[in-house]
Amino acid sequence: TQLLEQSPQFLSIQEGENLTVYCNSSSVFSSLQWYRQEPGEGPVLLVTVVTGGEVKKLKRLTFQFGDARKDSSLHITAAQPGDTGLYLCAGAMTSGTYKYIFGTGTRLKVLA
Amino acid sequence: DAGITQSPRHKVTETGTPVTLRCHQTENHRYMYWYRQDPGHGLRLIHYSYGVKDTDKGEVSDGYSVSRSKTEDFLLTLESATSSQTSVYFCAIRGTGTSGSVKEQFFGPGTRLTVL
Numbered sequence: 001t002q003l004l005e006q007s008p009q010f011l012s013i014q015e016g017e018n019l020t021v022y023c024n025s026s027s028v029f030s031s032l033q034w035y036r037q038e039p040g041e042g043p044v045l046l047v048t049v050v051t052g053g054e055v056k057k058l059k060r061l062t063f064q065f066g067d068a069r070k071d072s073s074l075h076i077t078a079a080q081p082g083d084t085g086l087y088l089c090a091g092a093m094t095s096g097t098y099k100y101i102f103g104t105g106t107r108l109k110v111l112a
Numbered sequence: 113d114a115g116i117t118q119s120p121r122h123k124v125t126e127t128g129t130p131v132t133l134r135c136h137q138t139e140n141h142r143y144m145y146w147y148r149q150d151p152g153h154g155l156r157l158i159h160y161s162y163g164v165k166d167t168d169k170g171e172v173s174d175g176y177s178v179s180r181s182k183t184e185d186f187l188l189t190l191e192s193a194t195s196s197q198t199s200v201y202f203c204a205i206r207g208t209g210t211s212g213s214v215k216e217q218f219f220g221p222g223t224r225l226t227v228l
Contacts, residue, residue, distance in 0.1 A: 006154075031214055042202055042219035043155070050214050088154065090217065098143055098162065098206060099170070100217060102155040 003027075004091050006103030013079055014111050021074040021087055021106045029091035032072045033100075034063055037086040079110045115139045116220035118203050124226045131190040133223050135203030137183075143206035144186040145217065146170075146178060148199040155202065161186055193227045200224050 004025045013019055023032070031050045035043035047056050049065035049072060056063045060083075062075040076083055089103040115138035125131050135144060143162055147155040147170075157170030159178040167178050175197060179187045190197055203220040 031216075033216055035219075040222075042221050045216055045218060048214055048216050090155075092215075097168070098215075099157060099160065100145075102147075104152060104154040 004089060004101045004103040006089055006106055008106060009104065010107050012109045012111065015081060016078050017110075019076050019079060019108070021089075021108075022071070023073070023089035023091075023103050024071045025091060025101075026070065027091070027101075028069050028094055030069075030094045031092045032065055032069075033090045033092070034072070034074055035088040035090065037088060037105075043088055076108075079108075081110045081112050084108055084110050116203060116205060116218065118201075118220040118223050120223060121221065122224045124228065125193050126228050127194055128192050131193050131225065131227075133188045133201055133203075133225070135186045135188070135220060137186075137205050139205070139207065140183055141205040141207045142183075143215075144180065145204040145206070146176075146186065146188045147202045147204065148172065148197075149202060149222075150199050158188065158201075190225075190227075193225075195227050198225060198227045 007022050031048050033048045034046045036046055037043040047063045052067045052069045054065045060077045064073050087106045090100045093099050117136045119134045145160040146158040149155050156172045158172055158176050159170055161167045161180045164180055177189045201223045204217045206215050206217055
């Protein structure tokens with residue numbers, strides 16, 4: 001069974017602090033997506049990383065795909081209360097089945 | 113907005129009754145997925161479809177069946193609902209988003225199902 005371990009599970013920080021969320025697996029993925037989910041809503045896609053070592057930036061969010069395409073990180077600079085939510089990573093399997101594996105999520109709370 | 117709707121959005125039912133959830137998409141995507149989301153488990157794949165009448169099982173398919181008789185609709189049926197199937201159910205499609213040719217998943221708003 002392929003697993004995608006996400007850490008930390010919970011994070012409560014003050015506005016203005018930096019944080020990093022990690023997504024790790026022993027499996028290789030063809031791509032990896034990061035989502036943010038608000039209560040009562042579906043996950044919303046933030047970014048997709050495809051190439052090993054790729055770095056993408058979305059305003060204060062920086063996403064990196066590991067060189068071996070087995071892991072990824074999400075770094076938030078100067079967190080704002082609006083960043084509060086559940087962050088999910090999802091790896092696209094390379095088996096050609098077009099299935100995805102999700103991490104268990106990181107619940108972030110940014111205090112004003 | 114990937115044009116995905118789910119119905120109903122909320123449902124309460126009793127143990128042993130059949131329940132059908134509907135996912136509808138408006139953009140002719142080939143791949144559709146059903147997930148359940150539970151605390152501590154993230155999103156787990158129940159079934160997915162790669163075309164009309166073409167479906168396959170995910171990691172938590174026991175107690176669930178699906179049907180796709182037309183491209184735009186993907187139905188999830190709980191044949192005899194149990195309390196362990198109380199969950200939030202999400203439908204997703206696989207389509208082209210912000211990354212150019214790379215296919216990505218986009219999700220519907222979810223259905224909250226409670227089995228008493």
